[in-house]
Amino acid sequence: MQSLDTLNKLDQKHVWHPYSAVQADYPVYPVKSAHGVTINLTDGRQLIDGMSSWWSAIHGYNHPILNQAVTDQLQNMSHIMFGGLTHQPAIDLALQLVEITPEPLQTVFFADSGSVAVEVAMKMAIQYWHTKNQPSKKQLLTVRNGYHGDTFGAMSVSDPENGMHSLFSSTLSQQLFVDAPCCRFGEPCTTEDITQFKETLAQHQQQIAAVILEPIVQGAGGMRFYSADYLRQVRELCTQYDVLLILDEIATGFGRTGKLFACEHAQISPDILCLGKALTGGYMTLAATLATEEIALSIRDGEPGIFMHGPTFMANPLACATALASLKLLLDSPWQKTVNNIEGLLQKGLNPCKDFSAVKEVRVLGAIGVIELHDAIDIKSLQPKFVEAGVWVRPFNKLIYLMPPFIISDNELETLTAAVVTVVKNL
Numbered sequence: 430m431q432s433l434d435t436l437n438k439l440d441q442k443h444v445w446h447p448y449s450a451v452q453a454d455y456p457v458y459p460v461k462s463a464h465g466v467t468i469n470l471t472d473g474r475q476l477i478d479g480m481s482s483w484w485s486a487i488h489g490y491n492h493p494i495l496n497q498a499v500t501d502q503l504q505n506m507s508h509i510m511f512g513g514l515t516h517q518p519a520i521d522l523a524l525q526l527v528e529i530t531p532e533p534l535q536t537v538f539f540a541d542s543g544s545v546a547v548e549v550a551m552k553m554a555i556q557y558w559h560t561k562n563q564p565s566k567k568q569l570l571t572v573r574n575g576y577h578g579d580t581f582g583a584m585s586v587s588d589p590e591n592g593m594h595s596l597f598s599s600t601l602s603q604q605l606f607v608d609a610p611c612c613r614f615g616e617p618c619t620t621e622d623i624t625q626f627k628e629t630l631a632q633h634q635q636q637i638a639a640v641i642l643e644p645i646v647q648g649a650g651g652m653r654f655y656s657a658d659y660l661r662q663v664r665e666l667c668t669q670y671d672v673l674l675i676l677d678e679i680a681t682g683f684g685r686t687g688k689l690f691a692c693e694h695a696q697i698s699p700d701i702l703c704l705g706k707a708l709t710g711g712y713m714t715l716a717a718t719l720a721t722e723e724i725a726l727s728i729r730d731g732e733p734g735i736f737m738h739g740p741t742f743m744a745n746p747l748a749c750a751t752a753l754a755s756l757k758l759l760l761d762s763p764w765q766k767t768v769n770n771i772e773g774l775l776q777k778g779l780n781p782c783k784d785f786s787a788v789k790e791v792r793v794l795g796a797i798g799v800i801e802l803h804d805a806i807d808i809k810s811l812q813p814k815f816v817e818a819g820v821w822v823r824p825f826n827k828l829i830y831l832m833p834p835f836i837i838s839d840n841e842l843e844t845l846t847a848a849v850v851t852v853v854k855n856l
């Protein structure tokens with residue numbers, strides 16, 4: 430094993446990290462292992478995980494049941510091509526997803542990452558209208574402050590101005606945007622709140638294949654929680670104007686907001702649903718795009734009679750087997766009670782931040798806690814402070830946020846929030 434210093438130097442010289450640069454002076458911390466909610470750094474320090482590896486590790490790390498699922502599947506095969514072949518883990522997982530998601534969703538396309546699941550959803554919507562002899566319906570309508578991934582299609586429906594993708598704007602497909610919903614979670618959606626969306630939809634319905642939204646929680650585009658009533662009205666309008674509704678539950682899916690899927694807050698179902706992140710309990714990369722039978726059969730019955738997408742690692746058996754085990758763990762647990770308890774402790778623990786001058790707002794929904802600051806943070810100086818305080822938190826822009834694994838104990842969560850309060854107090 431190389432020394433810590435060597436590891437850091439090699440990493441810095443040769444390895445890209447998310448939204449980072451090589452040979453930059455941002456700190457990255459080598460990790461030796463992770464167990465439960467504890468991340469063990471190579472230098473011996475231990476951190477309480479407040480991020481669930483970006484919404485995914487809901488059962489924590491190194492879970493014996495998930496480890497066993499991987500080991501068992503390895504005895505059969507780690508991968509097999511999905512063109513012309515199929516396997517039990519994929520079939521079982523598809524059935525399970527169909528069972529737990531809203532009823533009209535009957536078919537499952539397995540993709541390799543969240544961004545790809547979004548690409549697949551967009552292509553499905555466009556191909557659907559092509560088969561209906563309405564090829565002019567190929568644009569997407571969405572709201573500002575959204576985030577749907579880093580590939581080109583996903584970038585084209587993510588916030589056009591918040592900096593993450595604006596550099597590429599001239600090369601992206603031109604989509605339609607309206608303002609992000611300003612009615613908040615728990616509030617009604619007034620006629621005024623939905624007017625811009627409704628007018629844009631009405632005016633461009635002949636060009637719009639689908640509306641795409643993150644339901645209830647806008648994640649990386651601002652960690653905003655919006656009105657379930659807004660989402661309900663969006664659903665009604667999509668039906669009224671003959672436009673498909675794609676919901677991106679890649680971040681919100683699998684219990685994070687207090688419902689198994691965030692669309693349940695509005696009691697609606699989409700025509701196409703994207704899942705990812707926590708699907709495998711954060712063990713490996715797998716995502717899924719679910720669609721109604723009507724969409725699937727239209728694609729089958731239209732020209733060219735097949736859906737035009739098929740990745741090499743589609744329905745990877747190791748990932749499918751792990752996802753099945755992760756779902757069983759979740760569904761057999763009192764997850765809703767657990768998430769409610771986390772919600773209460775996040776509220777209580779982060780509340781003191783409301784009094785600090787640097788803080789604009791503190792908001793909590795389910796197992797998501799957000800501290801919005803007045804000014805953008807300097808990640809370079811702030812990240813080491815969280816690490817010194819013994820917690821793993823990865824802020825961005827004006828947001829410091831927590832989304833701990835569901836297995837976090839009350840004590841660990843109190844330690845986590847107390848550390849965050851101390852760091853924020855000294856900003």
Ligand SMILES: Cc1ncc(COP(=O)(O)O)c(C=O)c1O
Pocket residue numbers: 483542543544545547576577578579643648649677678679680681705706
């Ligand atoms: C709502 C949403 N959609 C899509 C994605 C992209 O997923 P991935 O990073 O797995 O490509 C993300 C990732 O953060 C997300 O939060």
